[in-house]
Amino acid sequence: MxxxxxxxxxxxxxxxxxxxxxxxxxxxxxxxxxxxxxxxxxxxxxxxxxxxxxxxxxxxxxxxxxxxxxxxxxxxxxxxxxxxHDPTHSIDHELALIKVKATPASKTAVVKHSKKYHAKIVDVTDNALIIAQSGVTEELDEFENLMRKYGVIEMVRSGKLLMAQGKEAT
Amino acid sequence: MTTPEKPKTEAPKEPKKMNGAEALIRCLENFGVEYIFGLSGGAAIPIFDALVGSKIKLILVRHEQGGTHMADGYARATGKPGVALVTSGPGATNTVTGIMTSHMDSVPIIVLTGQTITAMLGKDAFQEADIFGVTMPVVKHSYLVKKTNDIPRVIKEAWHICQTGRPGPVLVDLPKDITSAPFTGDTLDPEMDIPGYKVPGKPSKKDLIKFANAFKGSKKPLLLIGHGAVISHAGKAVKRLAEKLHAPVTNTLLGKGAFAETHPLSLGMLGMHGTAYANKAVINCDLICSIGSRWDDRINGNNAEFCVNAKKLHIEVDPAEINKIVKPDAYIIGSAREVVEELIDYVEPLDTKEWIEELAYYRKQWPLKYSHDKGLTAQYVIHECYKVTQGKAIVTTDVGQHQMWAAQFYLTDYCDNWITSGGAGTMGFGFPAAIGAQFGRPKDLVVAIVGDGGFQMTLYELATVFVNKLPVKVLIIDNKYLGMVRQWQELFFDNRLSGVDLEGNPNFVKLAESYGIKGFHIHKVEHCHDVMTEAMNYPGPAVIWAEVIKEDNVFPMIPAGKSAYHMIIEPPPQTQKLEKPTGST
Structure with a gap:
């Protein structure tokens, strides 16, 4: 295992x-x-x-x-x-805000990766970007790891939200 | 000559405006509350004020711990919730031990605490304690009331929650401005709003049949009766079930009385200091059915070795107890009485003749016993008390050696006659609990069997006994030690006694007399019977000081964390060194 x-x-x-x-x-x-x-x-x-x-x-x-x-x-x-809840019968979703260092050299790459992960750049300053991403936890983990290469300054994650599928009550 | 007209005094009668405290007391009156065990203080004054002229009798206690234990003893003796009322801060924190004691033993009590005014909450006001937060782990539920008009709903919910399902304590924290403000609500009997509260209903026929089938084919069944059977008044139903099945019965410490201990099928108490024959039955049974017991560690010892070859059945009111300690082969959720009453029709008699004979052999081989070789023993004193009172007294105890000896030698045949701190093991519980029990059942004889250590933790309530002329009998088993700990130190810690010598005990007869209470003294085997008879027949309150031999141990004993296979039936030779127990406490 x-x-x-x-x-x-x-x-x-x-x-x-x-x-x-x-x-x-x-x-x-x-x-x-x-x-x-x-x-x-x-x-x-x-x-x-x-x-x-x-x-x-x-x-x-x-x-x-x-x-x-x-x-x-x-x-x-x-x-x-x-x-x-059984993960196969429920939907879970999470939100992350990541503040990444942004140098003129790295900015383009960060923006490119963000697009690929459907993450939104919600704040831009001289030396940092704040990126908002929502999705399943595993995707958020992947994106976070990717961003670490460029220097993550701070990160906030919401934790999982869950809802049972179909008729089943959450 | 004309007389001046008298001013009209008879104005049209309007219903008197109540404040929050008056609404509170009116609600409690409507529920039939007879007594409130209370100690006042600044934040609680409006509530005490509302008690003036009330149908409810206020019993002024001497310490809040005593008050909560009285509410507890009252509840256990009557089956009705007990009510304690204290002030904020230290008044409130002094109730924590009592609340925890009720929580561990599932006893319905309501604790009303005064609180600082809402504007000062969280600002370290004088006598402010976050009692709502402090007690959260030891209550069934709790409230911090923020609106005067909520009081009737909160009290109705508290009353309902504390005594339904698995009973337990409910705390209601009442800020002083909330109890002082006018009550402007429409009714004192509003709807409850507790959609999350679940009480198990009656079991279905299908579940009962399935459960009853689990008994089939058992040759060595054993019924294990716990506090749930006492709380739900399952006594008669359990008797019918045991007799129909021909199944022997053992009881937990708290299950005492739910099945008559003098019944031929009774094996008495099992577990750490249970009878040898009850524990032999645990080892050798092929089926064990718990009726309202939670397989406490004082029974199981080592769960991996507990009834390994027996089918385990569990009748339980609280779903959270299923699989907590024992994984049952079958279980059914419901109150012990309701389940057992229904179950009787679905079970068939079992062939247990050989099993009963086997148990009779154990009983003959290893009876409970004591001798007079070294002088006056606690066992003899308690056994005399049992004989003199014909086993009919309500007995309360503290925790420790005297508690185990009382469980062994004061047999009881009645539900609600045995009141002890089982789960919590609270020293100082027995005496105030006896006071509560006596208020609840004024015509019954109430005997508090207490140790010299425990009694000194709550003896100040002698004043409460004196003032209220309660005929409570306090039997102090004085061995001048914290005896149970001394026993463990002797057996498992090379007799290195540490912090157990109660040097400095008072003369308990003089102590009682200084409170205006009659004292009796027993210190010799020869006069024990006569003094006991006189004391138990004394019409008023009495303290009986029994000075027993200092170094005596409770046997049988299963060391903590071990199974019944490791039971020590007789005192081991002094040369034998015992392993230190691994179990919890």
Whole structure:
């Protein structure tokens, strides 16, 4: 098994629908923290009903603990549901902002690569470009690695957003 | 001569305007709350003010930990939620041990905490503590109320959540401006708004049949009764199930009483300090069915060696307990009583004659025992208490040696009569819990069996007992040590005693007397029975100080982290060196 398949096997994406109340994020985080589970990314956003929020959490760890975590998340009074989604029946998407060094010599190449990856240059200054890219995590990883050659100054990524396909509810 | 007209005093009656605190107390009254165990302070004054003239009786405690344990004891003895009320800051943080104790043992309590005014939240106001944040890991749910008109909904939800499904503590943090402001809502009985809260329903017939089929063919079944059976009042149903199956029954520490311990099918408590015969049954059974137990580490020891050859079945109200410790061959989600009541019709009697004979042999071979060789033992004192009270008292305990001996020698046949801090193992729990139990069941005899260490953590509640004239009996098992730790140090740490000598214990009789409470003293085997009889029949509160031999150990014992195969039934010879336990605590 290669490192990358191991990585994807241990990485789990949970999606949750939660009450839009103070403290709910702490309650959710405590379920992970108590079991020594590290959260890789976490997105909290509005849902179509303002009473509820969406959470998408990416975390690494063993399956038995994950099973306990999902059950304990569902036990929280403020959680309407929490579930892990099968990547083959769901769509995930992520956004990255990357600030890359831009010298007169490198600028053209950076712009060329950005086009190829459908990334947008959203800010230009004398010595840096900010590039916005959205897509699946693997594409974002690839583009990030490519940009490292030119000098990445800063990077911000949103973490995965997930939605179940077809009739299935997220 | 005319008399001046009297001013009209009888204005048309308008409903009196309530403030938030009054709405709060009115809601609790409507739920039938009888007592609030409280200690006041600045941020809680409006709530205490609203209690003046209320139907609810305020019990002034001496420390907030005592108050929460009283609410807990009241809840366990009556099955109704217990309510504690404290102020902000240290008042609130003093409840954490009590909340955690209720959480670990799934006990329905509501803790109301005063809080600084909302404008000062997060600004380090005097006596401000983020109790909502502090308690988050140990509550079933909690609220920080930000609008006065939300109070009735919050209280209704808290009342519902704390006692349904798997019960547990709910904390409601109430800023002072919120309780002081006028309540302008339409109703004290609003709709709840908890769409994320799930309570398991009744099991389906299909699931019941499937589960019942798992029993088929078992020759050596064992029913394991836990706290879930006590909480759901499954006693009668469990008895019918056990008798129909001809299956022997063992109980956890907290499951005591859900199945009569004097019933011929009862093997008593299993686990670390359980009976040898219950643990032999665990080793040799071919099927074990947990009814409301969570396979605690005090039962399993080493999970890899736990009932390896037995089919494991699990009846459980909390889905998160499935697969947590034991991977069951079959499970069913629901309250223990509801599931067992339905299950009875679907199971068939098993042929367990040989199994029962095998267990009878173990029982004869390794009974629980004690001797008078070295003097007065805790076991004898507790056994006398059992005999004198005919096993009918509500017994509460702390944690430690006295707790295990009480579990072994104070058999109980009644649900709700055994109140102990099991999951949390809280020293100082037993005495205040007994006070709560006595308030809840004023006609029953309540005995707190406590250690000299634990009692000194909450003894200040003697004043609460005196003021309220509660006939609680406190039986102090005084061995002048933190006995269970001393036992471990003796057995596993070369008898290097460290931090266990309770030198400086008071004269507990004089201590009781200084609170105006009758004290009794037992220090000899010969007069134990007479003093115990007199004390248990004494009409008022009593402290019974039993000075027992200092160095005695609880057996049988399964070292932490080991399975029942490694049970030490008799005290090992002094020359034998035991491995240090690897289990959690």
């Amino acid at each position: 290669t490192d990358s398949t191991q990585k994807s096997k241990d990485t789990h994406i949970l999606s949750m629908l939660v009450a839009n109340k103070p403290g709910v994020l702490v309650r959710v985080a405590l379920v992970f923290a108590r079991r020594g589970f590290n959260i890789d990314s976490l997105v909290v956003s509005a849902s179509i009903n303002p009473k509820y929020s969406r959470m998408t959490i990416t975390a690494k760890g063993d399956l038995a603990t994950l099973d306990q975590i999902i059950k304990n998340l569902n036990k929280l009074v403020d959680v309407l549901h929490a579930s892990e």
